[in-house]
Amino acid sequence: MEATSAEVDAAVRAAHDARGALADRTVRAALLRRAADRLDGAGERIVEAADAETALGPARLTGELARTTYQLRAFADLVEEGAFLDVRIDHADPALTPPRPDLRRYKIPLGVVAVYAASNFPLAFSVPGGDTASALAAGCPVVVKAHPDHPATSELVAALLRRAAAEVGVPEGAIGLVHGFEAGIELVRHPLVAAAGFTGSVRGGRALYDAAAARPHPIPFHGELGSLNPVVVTEAAAEERAEEIGAGLAGSMTLGTGQFCVKPGLVLAPRGPAGDRLERALADAVSATEAGVLLDHRMRDAFVDGVRERAALPGVEAPVTPGAGGEHTVGAGFLTVPADRLADGGGTHDLLLEECFGPVTVLARYTDEAEIGAVLARLPGNLTATLQLGAGECGGEDGVPDGSPVPSGDGTGRGARLLAAVTPLAGRVVVNGWPTGVAVAPAQHHGGPYPATTSTSTSVGGTAVERWLRPVAYQDTPPALLPPELREDNPLRLPRRVDGRYEG
Numbered sequence: 001m002e003a004t005s006a007e008v009d010a011a012v013r014a015a016h017d018a019r020g021a022l023a024d025r026t027v028r029a030a031l032l033r034r035a036a037d038r039l040d041g042a043g044e045r046i047v048e049a050a051d052a053e054t055a056l057g058p059a060r061l062t063g064e065l066a067r068t069t070y071q072l073r074a075f076a077d078l079v080e081e082g083a084f085l086d087v088r089i090d091h092a093d094p095a096l097t098p099p100r101p102d103l104r105r106y107k108i109p110l111g112v113v114a115v116y117a118a119s120n121f122p123l124a125f126s127v128p129g130g131d132t133a134s135a136l137a138a139g140c141p142v143v144v145k146a147h148p149d150h151p152a153t154s155e156l157v158a159a160l161l162r163r164a165a166a167e168v169g170v171p172e173g174a175i176g177l178v179h180g181f182e183a184g185i186e187l188v189r190h191p192l193v194a195a196a197g198f199t200g201s202v203r204g205g206r207a208l209y210d211a212a213a214a215r216p217h218p219i220p221f222h223g224e225l226g227s228l229n230p231v232v233v234t235e236a237a238a239e240e241r242a243e244e245i246g247a248g249l250a251g252s253m254t255l256g257t258g259q260f261c262v263k264p265g266l267v268l269a270p271r272g273p274a275g276d277r278l279e280r281a282l283a284d285a286v287s288a289t290e291a292g293v294l295l296d297h298r299m300r301d302a303f304v305d306g307v308r309e310r311a312a313l314p315g316v317e318a319p320v321t322p323g324a325g326g327e328h329t330v331g332a333g334f335l336t337v338p339a340d341r342l343a344d345g346g347g348t349h350d351l352l353l354e355e356c357f358g359p360v361t362v363l364a365r366y367t368d369e370a371e372i373g374a375v376l377a378r379l380p381g382n383l384t385a386t387l388q389l390g391a392g393e394c395g396g397e398d399g400v401p402d403g404s405p406v407p408s409g410d411g412t413g414r415g416a417r418l419l420a421a422v423t424p425l426a427g428r429v430v431v432n433g434w435p436t437g438v439a440v441a442p443a444q445h446h447g448g449p450y451p452a453t454t455s456t457s458t459s460v461g462g463t464a465v466e467r468w469l470r471p472v473a474y475q476d477t478p479p480a481l482l483p484p485e486l487r488e489d490n491p492l493r494l495p496r497r498v499d500g501r502y503e504g
Contacts, residue, residue: 001151002180008143008187014173015112015141016192021170022109022139025079025492032076032136034164036069039128042160046153050122053150055293060256061123068123071130071440075137078462084137086471087485087496101476104486107469109139110220111194114187116208118199119295120259122150127157127177130459131197131222136174138468140194143176145184149295154179188212188221195468197459198223199261202355202451209454222467223454224261224447226355227383229435230425231267232372232418236390237432238274245388246281249361250289252434254332257292258359259299262384262435265355268339268372271365279363282334283319289332291325294358303330303358310356313349315341322360332359339366343374353379369414376421381449384435385422389415427452 003011022028039046047061054061078084085106092102113135117126124130127144135142146154154177162172178187188196188211196212196219198205205223212221233245253264269275294300307322315337322333341349342364352362366372393415415431422429427448438446444461447453457467474482484491495504 003178003183005186008178008183008190011143011173011176011178012112012187012190012192014171015143015176018141018171018174019109019111019139022136022141022174025082025139027168027170028136028139029076029079030168031165031170032072032079032133034168035128035161036072036076038160038164039065039069039072039157042156046123046156049156050150050153053153054122054295056122056256056295064121064123067440068128071124072128072133074440074462075133075465078465079137082485082492082494084462084465084469085485085494087494089486089488089496089498091499092476103473103475104477104482105471105473106483106485107466107471110468110470111140112190112192113140113142113468114190114193114196115142115144116184116196116198116200117144117147117150117154119147119149119299120256120261121199122147122153123157125199125459126150127154128161130464131199132161132175134459134464135197135468138465140468141174141176143178143187143193145187146177146179148179151179184208185211188219189215191215191217193219195220196222197467198225199459200225202226205454206451220467221454222457222459224383224459225451225454227261227381227448227452228265228353228355228379229262229382229384229386230376230379230422231264231386231388232376232422233267233269233275233278233388234390234393234414234418235270235272235274236393236414237388238270238278240390242274242277243281246278246283247285248434250282250285250332252436253334253361254286254289254292254359255436257294257330258332259295259357260436262438264361264386264435266353266362266364266379268364268366268375271367275365279319279336282363286320286332286334289359291329291331292359293329297328299357300324300328300330303356303360306356306358307333307335307360310335310351310360310362313337313341313351316349316352322358330358334361334363336363336365339364339371339375342378343371345378369417372418373421376425379425381452382426383446383448383452384428384430385426386430386433386435387415387418387422388432389418425449427458 050061088105090103093100115131158177161175202225205225209221320333325331427445442462445458446460447458
């Protein structure tokens with residue numbers, strides 16, 4: 001099934017030729033809704049195919065399919081509303097110094113988007129997933145590089161998307177699909193590809209990111225590469241609800257056999273009796289978790305080798321040993337280490353500050369708030385950061401340190417200080433909850449500082465569409481030549497900002 005160079009070129013050129021058919025927002029919205037309907041109608045076949053290739057289970061995959069079709073319909077609503085075009089009109093004003101010409105600005109699609117499917121989400125982050133949905137919403141055709149862990153599922157859903165396109169008058173080439181490692185490299189280098197979206201490993205994503213930047217004409221590369229997703233548990237929180245936190249952590253780090261991109265991989269918990277209770281609760285809950293199947297043997301081998309290497313580091317213990325289960329399964333577990341081993345910066349324990357894909361987390365036991373800060377200061381960028389706070393830690397008398405990135409408000413004291421410490425590290429901050437579960441909502445942000453993502457954008461939520469658009473301004477352009485989105489009478493009834501005032 002490996003695509004040849006000629007097949008990659010043909011797929012990209014067919015997608016490029018389909019741009020005009022996606023220019024009409026009404027057509028795009030209809031395509032997104034028809035695609036959702038087609039996927040729902042073939043739900044049983046899709047779930048069966050995906051489960052055969054991934055062993056994620058019918059319940060998980062049925063939920064993922066529902067998320068995927070909801071996302072497609074949500075983008076259809078966004079397309080119809082039109083606010084994402086960010087229409088701005090500033091009328092000429094010769095009285096200003098300097099005089100202002102007539103300026104009209106909105107956003108236009110970039111062109112063909114290369115989408116690289118994820119292994120752990122065969123639907124929501126693959127062929128019919130958020131990158132594809134948001135690109136089509138922006139007016140960009142796509143060529144998807146299928147993940148080798150679920151090629152049959154990819155072919156099935158791509159055929160359904162292409163059928164939906166044909167039914168609303170869009171060429172089927174607007175949604176292309178290719179297979180193979182070399183095809184993925186050729187895709188990001190193709191001169192007609194205008195942008196790329198990727199979800200996967202740091203190594204693979206960085207190689208594609210570098211290839212995108214090395215082109216004669218570099219293109220935007222929006223990659224989600226890896227994330228440790230740190231958790232800080234305060235002593236007050238542990239004293240109040242150690243057992244609840246331990247059980248919640250176990251559920252979060254073993255969900256989907258630890259194959260979620262927002263799995264908590266490092267947990268800072270206090271030394272002392274409260275932290276000991278938390279650790280025992282975590283051990284009990286993880287021990288009761290059944291062995292699970294990872295997506296492929298390559299990932300299984302990497303997990304087994306990764307936990308073995310981490311467990312061999314000085315001072316590291318394994319109250320519940322993670323690693324190989326049966327011939328095809330892995331068992332969940334966790335490691336413990338004194339937090340000062342991570343704070344010293346000597347490099348010996350740096351591996352514990354890297355993501356290990358699978359059902360394992362590291363519990364780092366700290367002695368004081370300074371030690372928390374020292375560990376956090378050594379972390380790379382993350383998709384999420386989580387705080388487990390005590391009931392009285394959302395206020396206090398200490399105040400927020402000068403220069404804090406936290407917005408002004410009433411919260412002061414330890415909770416505010418910790419919020420200030422983790423905000424620069426992550427794209428989403430969770431308080432007294434768990435990061436697994438990424439709601440599809442307009443306010444969602446699924447991204448973060450590098451290496452969590454290679455850009456400041458999100459791959460989940462309505463603003464994901466912004467990745468595939470660029471602004472263009474028209475100056476003193478005759479009315480007859482303006483695109484309809486920028487005409488004075490607003491024939492498309494778009495929300496816009498005129499001379500600084502919003503018109504909904």
